[in-house]
Structures are given as structure tokens and as C-alpha cells.
Amino acid sequence: MSELANPAATLIHIIQSAAQAESGLEQMQQIVDNICDTLQMDVCSLYLRQRDDSFLLLASRGLKQLHPVMIPPGQGLVGQVLNNKQPLLITEPQQHPAFFHVSDSDEEQFHSFAGMPLIYRGVVKGVLVVQRLNTELPDAAQQALLSTLAIHLALIINSGQFSLPSVALEQKNVVHQGISGAQGLAIGKARLAQQARLADVSRKEQQDSDTEEMRWQLLKQRTMSELEQEKHTIREQMGEGLAAVIDAYQLMLLDPGFETMLTQEIRQGAELSWALRKTIEFFSEQFRALPDPYLQARAEDVCHLGEKLYQVLQGESLQHPDSDNQEPLVLVGEHISVSDIANLAAQELAAIVCFEGAALSHIAVFANALGIPAIMGVGRLALNNGDLLVVDGDNGEVVTSVGKNLLREYRRLIRERQQTDARLVAESKQPCVSLDGQAVALLANSGLQADAEPGLRYGAEGIGLFRTEVPFMVRASLPSEQEQADIYAAVLRQYQGKPVYMRTLDIGSDKPLPYLPAVQEENPALGLRGVRYTLDNPALLTIQLRAMLRAADGNDQLRLLLPMIGSSGQLDECLQLLDDALQALRQEGLTVVRPQVGIMVEVPSAIALLPKWRDKIDFISVGTNDLSQYLLAIDRNNSLVSRWYDALHPAVLLELQRIVSIAAAAELPVSVCGELAADPQAVVLLLGMGIRQLSMSAAKIPAIKYLIRHLTVAQCQQLFEQACELDDATAIRALLQAFIDQQMAVGQ
Known part of the structure; x- marks a missing residue:
């Protein structure tokens, strides 16, 4: 048996040595190799959980791998670890009822099995397995080390910092998880936004500051001119409200503080492109340091302006693609800019995929306004122009290597969605009145002039x-x-x-x-x-x-x-x-x-x-966003505790009812402008407790209006009374969803 003289040092050695690997996959392989060597194991394997609860063998030492190893959902000892969320340590594993035989692996020769779940915030991400030829199981110190390593591995896997092995990439329907910036479904061919990047500029010095400042003034003039052209294009194709986004770029470009810092960099000897990079990085970092997601997203606006300036400087801007293209396109890039969108015909653009970015960026605003899905922060994807993509904005997913069956299913879903959306938009111009004659005012939330346009289109009051x-x-x-x-x-x-x-x-x-x-x-x-x-x-x-x-x-x-x-x-x-x-x-x-x-x-x-x-x-x-987190003492933006946050918590509902009662007695009109106003389940309860004015993002108005027009307030009042008898948000949501499903089935 291996003795661990210094478990902490062993742990540090395993993690730090693996950190030197060039790729995430090599890092995983390095870790399983180190575990085998350090703990004197005959096998160490890392299984990665897939969407269907199957397990892919990601890295292993000791098992034969003549072909990709996949454990089917619910089967195998790793499936037992998933189901129980607990370590599994047994001898003679092949005699266990759940044992799954992997052909050509020779694993039947190993007579001990120790599986550790890789759990990240309550979700099993994978399983770490060690085995020996004999029946000796890891001792207490080794189990503690493996448990600690499992926590580190879960963090690494969740971060998405590694790519799946080539055998997985060869599979069909590879799903890449991102953040939904705009809901919807789309299928299209990738159009890569590949231009010179300001972030790639290296430090450059110059000896003539006056000449460099003159270059800056000329650059500013040219950029302002091109922004005006793009604003005209956007105004013609997408409306005045979205064109206002360009105003934000122009305001930044003309801002005295921006000018002062950039010229100061030049006077200190920086060449124009380097001065641009330094200035853009300074202002974007100011926004990224803010905890508010809405304001963090403004950092992208600063970066977009920087890329626009650099492209004009390099002579790469206003490059229009072929106008003859009739196929739906998915615009893909690290940072998609408004200029990239303006240079595509609106009818061509089916979706947007950003390797970086946040759900509240201007690009997400554009996608919502255009009615197309957008995925942000999906990480860098290995794509070529023309690759077929499925963009699922509802779930924040991009699917590559799309198989025929999945493609057929998404096309069916898109047809159904188009029929539903057409019905919702058609009804969005109708009065928002329940089946029993109760009028409800629906208004739009906004923070930019560009946000206002979609609200008008969807009938915001x-x-x-x-x-x-x-x-x-x-x-x-x-x-x-x-x-x-x-x-x-x-x-x-x-x-x-x-x-x-x-x-x-x-x-x-x-x-x-x-x-x-x-x-x-x-x-x-x-x-x-x-x-x-x-x-x-x-x-x-x-x-x-x-x-x-x-x-x-x-x-x-x-x-x-x-x-x-x-x-x-x-x-x-x-x-x-x-x-x-x-x-x-x-x-x-x-x-x-x-x-x-x-x-x-x-x-x-x-x-x-x-x-x-x-x-x-x-x-x-x-x-309701702040009120709920204050009542529950949970920061909903803190991923460590956000899973406990639910604004349909019974305590929140009782306080909302109290607010409505007090407001009614004081004859004060009351509205809801938090996220609950756009949550169909919550809307049923809000109507039931007496709320008659809701404010939400413009894109949510048609669906909420359709829901309200197909129910009665009397039903909502009855459901609210039933919900008040429950003491769990999950149970409350189940009650409400069953009602909504029934109403929508009747409405169809």
C-alpha cells in the first residue's frame, strides 16, 4: 500500500505539474498519469458526463482504448456514482449488478474499483475512477486526496477550458454551451467575422508626436464618417431605435476624456495603434470591474469602438460580403460589432454567435430587435466559413457537426416556432385583456434608445x-x-x-x-x-x-x-x-x-x-429582483448560492401580496418591473394577487400578452390561493406550469 507522507504536497504536485500541459485534454491525461504514479494504481480513468447522462472516457491510463469508450445512460458503475452522488468503493466490480462490460478494454482483470463523483454546485460533471489488479482499495488518506482532486477536476471541467478529444469531435451533434443573449432557434452557415484585432497590437514607439496626433485626428474623422454610413444602413434596415447604438459609439469617440487619454499616450511616445489599445483597454476594464451585469456589458461597446477604429486604421472596414448570397448566415466571431451586422443584409442574418460577451450587450439588444437568436460567451469554436450550425437561443447552445436526424428535428421545431411567433405577434397588437374582461397594461423595460424600438413594435403601452x-x-x-x-x-x-x-x-x-x-x-x-x-x-x-x-x-x-x-x-x-x-x-x-x-x-x-x-x-x-434577494438574503448573481434563489419562494410571494394589499388600501397604483413580470408562471400569480401593470423586456411582451388573453383572472386568483398553501418554490412552479400547459393546449 502506498503511504502518503505529505498529502498536501502530493496534491499540489499533481495539479501544478498538469497545469504546464498545452491543452486541457493533455492536462486531464497528465492528472490521471500522476494519480497512477503517485498512488500506485494500475488504472486511473476520467469519465465526462454527456447531455443524455451517458459517460465518455475522456482520459485514462491502464485501460485499453481500441475505440471510443462510452458508458450508456444509467448503466455501469460510473452510472451508479452519478445516481447516488457518492463515492463507490467495491472489490470484484465485475460481480456488481450494475457492471457494464466495455469490449476490448481488458478491465475484467482489475479486482478493485473506486469511483469519485466530480460535483460542481450540486451537479455531477464526471467521475474519477481508480482500479487495481488486486482487491486492495484506496486507504483513508488516498480517498481524501482523490476526493479533493475530484473537486478540482469538477471546477476545470465546468470552466470549459478544454476541448473534447478528437473521437468526440468526430461524433455528430457536438453541443457547445454559452449564454443566451436572445431567444429563438436558427439553422445557418457560419460567416466568420475575421478582421485585424486591436488586442494583437504590440507596443510601438514613435518619435514625432505631432504627426501621430494628426494621424489620430484623420482617423477620428474617417471613423465618424463610416459610423454615419452604418447608422444610415441600420436606420433603413432595422429602424431608428437601433441606429441610436451608433450614437453611443460616436459619443465615446468625441468624449473629451477619451481624447485626453489617447493623446496623452501619444505624447508619451506611443504609436497610434498602441495608444488606441491602451486607451480602449483602460475604459473597458472600468466597466468590467462593475458587479452589475447590465453595466459590465458596456465594456463590449468600448471594445467594439476600438476594433472599429483599428479596422479603419488598417483599411479593413466596410467590407461587404457577396450580395447574391441567399442562404441564412450565422455571424460568428470573438467580438461581433454593430459594423459587422450593418455590413450584412438583414434578410441574410439568421443568428449571432459570440465567443465572448454577455447577455446584456448591444449585440444581444440587436439580436432581440431583429428577432434572431444570439449566443454569447460560448468560447472559441473551431469553425470554417460555411460550416452548418444550429443555434438554440432558448437553451444558450450552439450545435456543430449536426447530424441529419437532429437537423430534421430542429427544422420541425423552427416551423412550429414560426407558426407560434406569427400568432403571438399578430395578437400583440390586440388589447391585453383576460378572458373575463380584466385589462392588464404591458410596458417595456429599457436602458438604451435602441431598446425602445422593439417595445413599440410589440405593442408596449x-x-x-x-x-x-x-x-x-x-x-x-x-x-x-x-x-x-x-x-x-x-x-x-x-x-x-x-x-x-x-x-x-x-x-x-x-x-x-x-x-x-x-x-x-x-x-x-x-x-x-x-x-x-x-x-x-x-x-x-x-x-x-x-x-x-x-x-x-x-x-x-x-x-x-x-x-x-x-x-x-x-x-x-x-x-x-x-x-x-x-x-x-x-x-x-x-x-x-x-x-x-x-x-x-x-x-x-x-x-x-x-x-x-x-x-x-x-x-x-x-x-422584484432586488426585493427577492434582500428578502432571501441571497445574491442572485453569486454563482455559489444562486441555485437557492427563486423569486417564487413562498416568503417572497407573501410579501408581494402584502405590498398589493397595502397599496390597494392606500389607493396607490402598483406595477411590477422585475424579472417576475416576464415569467409566465409568475404572471399567473401576479394577476391572481391583483397586479394589473407589468413591465418587461420588449421581446417577452407577445408571449405574456398571449398568455393573459387565454386565461381568466378568476383562475389566477384560485391558483394564487393554492400556491399560498405550498411551502416550496419547486412545487409552486409545478402547479403553475401544469395550468399554463392546459391553457395553451385549449388555446391552440
Whole structure:
């Protein structure tokens, strides 16, 4: 028996030596080799769990592998480890009822078996197996080491940092998991967005700063001109709202802070391309450091601008593909830019796949607006132009090496989806009224001018939440009052005659402005954010209030939303600043009216105070995302605990019911603008408890409207009563899904 004199040192040796491998697959092989050598095992094998619960032998030492080894779902000793989520240590494994014989492997000669599950956040990702020719099982120290290694291997496998072996790549229907940026299904041929990358620029020096600055000014002019051309193309093909994305790039390009940093790099001796890279990296990193996913996604906008500048510098921009192409295309690349989309005919583009990126990027916004699926952060794929791809935006998956059977199935699903979507879009123009005559207002959430266009197309009755942070984040300095007023006025014009709920700045330590002093806090989510931040910086809030009032231009379309209100003192200070802004603008001769004012109910302390605020506010809007995580004490963006987060937790539902009851008694209109508003299961309960206004991403409006038009509020009330009798979110969701399935079957 092998003695482990220093288990910690052994563990470090195995992991560190494997880390030197050139590929993830070699790393796995190195680990199984080291385990065999260190623990004196005759066999060490690593099995990777597949989507159908089968297991692929990823790496092994000691087993014969004359062909790819695949353990069928539910079979074999590794299947036992999966089912039990526990180590399995037995002698004479071939006598076990679950034993699965792999032909030509000679494994019947091994008389001991120890299988360790590779578990990542409750999910078995694979199984690590060691075997010996004799019946000796690993001792306690060896078992502890194997268990620790299993945790490390689960982390590596989940990270997706390795590729499957060639035998797996030769299989059909290879699935690559990413993040859904836009839902939908598509089949098309890959079109690779391959251009010179700013990130590949190496350090270059120059001796003539004046000449280099002149090059910069010429580059800026050429880039602005091309952006104008692209904006025209997008406006013609996709609408005014999406063309506004180009405005964000132009604003960044003209921003004094951007100009100052770039010219400073040049004056310090950097050649233009290197100065570009340094400047773009600085501003993009500012966004990536923010914990808020919506604002993190703005880093991609900075990167897209950098790539555009570099392509113009290299003379590679505005390269149009063949216009004769009639086949659906999937645009694929590390960073897909708006320019890449503008240079493709809209009718050609079937889907977008980004190796990097987030669900809230501008590219995802474009995909949603165009009604095509988008997958972000899928990792680098080995593709050639013309490779056939299936893009499943519903599940965030890209399928390569597509087999005929799967292709046939996806084509059937796409036909059915097209029929369903046509029905949903046709109904989206109809009034949102339940079968028993209850009207429900559906509004759109937005944070960009580009977000607004799809909402109008899908019949949104206004904007229920306009996030005003973005104009502050796409620049290196605070936007002026006039710049803010122009942005807000454009959104109000797009929704002329409809209410627009504008939330004042929700910034702070959890999503700071990169050009303001950072505040270090141990728990930013409970710290200086929302109105807590703006009331500490009242000039910031005053300028924004003035800009909103000026943008409203004397009409009553504007609704003012105050985030993170948790006390009467905070509310009173905000209202006083509003009154002061109104008075000052009137003294300046402007026609302004006091907008309706409401609060975001997201801090639990606000709930009990609602009756005391009935004469101070005109409405309330429930931010279920923050409210749920505060009630459950779970950060939903923390992957370590997010599996415990469910906004249909019984405690959350009871608090929502309490809010609705208090609001009704105080005669305060109440709406929901968090993710629950777009969750079909949750919508049934929200209607059942009395909510009659919902705000969601524009793409979700048709489906939610269709659902509401095919149920009765009386049914929802009955289901809400049944749900209140349950004490588990999973059971509540099962109850609701069964009802929805039944209603949709009747509706069809």
C-alpha cells in the first residue's frame, strides 16, 4: 500500500505539474498519469458526463482504448456514482449488478474499483475512477486526496477550458454551451467575422508626436464618417431605435476624456495603434470591474469602438460580403460589432454567435430587435466559413457537426416556432385583456434608445422602467444637463402619448461611475447605492431632475421613479430636490410640470412605510429582483448560492401580496418591473394577487400578452390561493406550469 507522507504536497504536485500541459485534454491525461504514479494504481480513468447522462472516457491510463469508450445512460458503475452522488468503493466490480462490460478494454482483470463523483454546485460533471489488479482499495488518506482532486477536476471541467478529444469531435451533434443573449432557434452557415484585432497590437514607439496626433485626428474623422454610413444602413434596415447604438459609439469617440487619454499616450511616445489599445483597454476594464451585469456589458461597446477604429486604421472596414448570397448566415466571431451586422443584409442574418460577451450587450439588444437568436460567451469554436450550425437561443447552445436526424428535428421545431411567433405577434397588437374582461397594461423595460424600438413594435403601452445609468457609463466624464435632456427627450418622443417611467441614477459602490472616486465597502449591495448615493451627491441628482423636466417639455408623459428608497427622510429629500428644480426652471422662464412620482419597492423596510407615504407619492413599482434577494438574503448573481434563489419562494410571494394589499388600501397604483413580470408562471400569480401593470423586456411582451388573453383572472386568483398553501418554490412552479400547459393546449 502506498503511504502518503505529505498529502498536501502530493496534491499540489499533481495539479501544478498538469497545469504546464498545452491543452486541457493533455492536462486531464497528465492528472490521471500522476494519480497512477503517485498512488500506485494500475488504472486511473476520467469519465465526462454527456447531455443524455451517458459517460465518455475522456482520459485514462491502464485501460485499453481500441475505440471510443462510452458508458450508456444509467448503466455501469460510473452510472451508479452519478445516481447516488457518492463515492463507490467495491472489490470484484465485475460481480456488481450494475457492471457494464466495455469490449476490448481488458478491465475484467482489475479486482478493485473506486469511483469519485466530480460535483460542481450540486451537479455531477464526471467521475474519477481508480482500479487495481488486486482487491486492495484506496486507504483513508488516498480517498481524501482523490476526493479533493475530484473537486478540482469538477471546477476545470465546468470552466470549459478544454476541448473534447478528437473521437468526440468526430461524433455528430457536438453541443457547445454559452449564454443566451436572445431567444429563438436558427439553422445557418457560419460567416466568420475575421478582421485585424486591436488586442494583437504590440507596443510601438514613435518619435514625432505631432504627426501621430494628426494621424489620430484623420482617423477620428474617417471613423465618424463610416459610423454615419452604418447608422444610415441600420436606420433603413432595422429602424431608428437601433441606429441610436451608433450614437453611443460616436459619443465615446468625441468624449473629451477619451481624447485626453489617447493623446496623452501619444505624447508619451506611443504609436497610434498602441495608444488606441491602451486607451480602449483602460475604459473597458472600468466597466468590467462593475458587479452589475447590465453595466459590465458596456465594456463590449468600448471594445467594439476600438476594433472599429483599428479596422479603419488598417483599411479593413466596410467590407461587404457577396450580395447574391441567399442562404441564412450565422455571424460568428470573438467580438461581433454593430459594423459587422450593418455590413450584412438583414434578410441574410439568421443568428449571432459570440465567443465572448454577455447577455446584456448591444449585440444581444440587436439580436432581440431583429428577432434572431444570439449566443454569447460560448468560447472559441473551431469553425470554417460555411460550416452548418444550429443555434438554440432558448437553451444558450450552439450545435456543430449536426447530424441529419437532429437537423430534421430542429427544422420541425423552427416551423412550429414560426407558426407560434406569427400568432403571438399578430395578437400583440390586440388589447391585453383576460378572458373575463380584466385589462392588464404591458410596458417595456429599457436602458438604451435602441431598446425602445422593439417595445413599440410589440405593442408596449409605454416604458415601465428606463434605466438612466447608461449615458453616464459610456463616457469618461459626467454628461452635461443638455446631453441628458437630449437623451431623455428622444425616448419620450419615441413613446409620444405613452407613459415613460424614468428611474433616477441607481449607481454606487456596486456599480460606480469610473470617473468618480470609488468607495470601498465590505458589502456594496447593502451600501451606498441608489438614492443613498445621489443624496450624498445632490448636485448629481439635481442636474438629472432638471434634464428630465426639460425633456418632458411641459407634458405629463414623464413618470419619475426613485430607486432604493428605504426611509421617509430619503423620500422627503428627493421630493424637496424635485420641487427646487421645478421652481428654478420656472424662474428661468421654462414651462415645466411636476411629474407623477413613485418609488421602487425593493428595500424591505419600504413595505411597512407605504401607508405613511400615500400623500407623498403617486404610484409604486416593485423591483422584484432586488426585493427577492434582500428578502432571501441571497445574491442572485453569486454563482455559489444562486441555485437557492427563486423569486417564487413562498416568503417572497407573501410579501408581494402584502405590498398589493397595502397599496390597494392606500389607493396607490402598483406595477411590477422585475424579472417576475416576464415569467409566465409568475404572471399567473401576479394577476391572481391583483397586479394589473407589468413591465418587461420588449421581446417577452407577445408571449405574456398571449398568455393573459387565454386565461381568466378568476383562475389566477384560485391558483394564487393554492400556491399560498405550498411551502416550496419547486412545487409552486409545478402547479403553475401544469395550468399554463392546459391553457395553451385549449388555446391552440
